[in-house]
Amino acid sequence: MRLAQPRDAARMAALDADASPYPWSASQYRPACTGLASNPERGLMLERGPELLGFIVFAQVLDEASIHNIVVAVSARRQGFGAQLLEAVLAELARNQVRCCQLEVRRSNTAARRLYAALGFSVDGTRRNYYPLPGGREDAILMSRDI
Numbered sequence: 001m002r003l004a005q006p007r008d009a010a011r012m013a014a015l016d017a018d019a020s021p022y023p024w025s026a027s028q029y030r031p032a033c034t035g036l037a038s039n040p041e042r043g044l045m046l047e048r049g050p051e052l053l054g055f056i057v058f059a060q061v062l063d064e065a066s067i068h069n070i071v072v073a074v075s076a077r078r079q080g081f082g083a084q085l086l087e088a089v090l091a092e093l094a095r096n097q098v099r100c101c102q103l104e105v106r107r108s109n110t111a112a113r114r115l116y117a118a119l120g121f122s123v124d125g126t127r128r129n130y131y132p133l134p135g136g137r138e139d140a141i142l143m144s145r146d147i
């Protein structure tokens with residue numbers, strides 16, 4: 001596992017395009033790959049040799065943090081890699097004396113909601129019709145956990 005570098009944005013977008021129904025573009029991933037102090041977003045990459053298994057994007061501002069995305073390659077799912085990425089971020093946040101971590105997830109995303117619940121996140125509320133869907137909109141479920 002290692003921090004994302006500028007050259008990783010295109011690989012993250014390519015993995016996401018294969019793995020998610022609503023992928024981010026390379027330009028959306030680029031800020032997490034800069035490592036600039038002025039930008040709080042960071043990416044953690046999980047690799048096995050040359051293969052990218054997955055990654056997570058998160059941000060810390062003072063004593064609060066948020067998970068912005070987590071993606072595991074379709075062929076690598078249900079092997080604990082998503083949990084490994086999330087646990088690595090939670091451990092880093094604990095080292096940084098972060099108090100709380102929050103996130104938003106589509107209501108229909110059962111896999112991600114179960115992953116977050118398994119790692120101690122609980123539901124705080126709902127943002128109605130937050131995400132676009134083909135032909136409609138979908139609620140965001142707001143989740144958080146203390147660190």
Ligand SMILES: CC(C)(COP(=O)(O)OP(=O)(O)OC[C@H]1O[C@@H](n2cnc3c(N)ncnc32)[C@H](O)[C@@H]1OP(=O)(O)O)[C@@H](O)C(=O)NCCC(=O)NCCS
Pocket residue numbers: 019020069070071072073076077078079080081082083084104105106109110111112114115116118
């Ligand atoms: C969500 C995602 C990252 C999970 O990655 P993963 O590596 O398969 O997850 P793990 O193997 O670490 O699973 C850990 C736990 O999460 C839950 N979980 C993960 N996938 C699940 C699924 N498809 N159905 C039900 N529970 C699931 C289970 O509790 C699982 O523990 P278990 O396997 O012992 O039952 C992956 O499905 C993914 O990349 N989805 C597309 C991108 C996405 O939607 N990201 C979230 C954006 S908010």
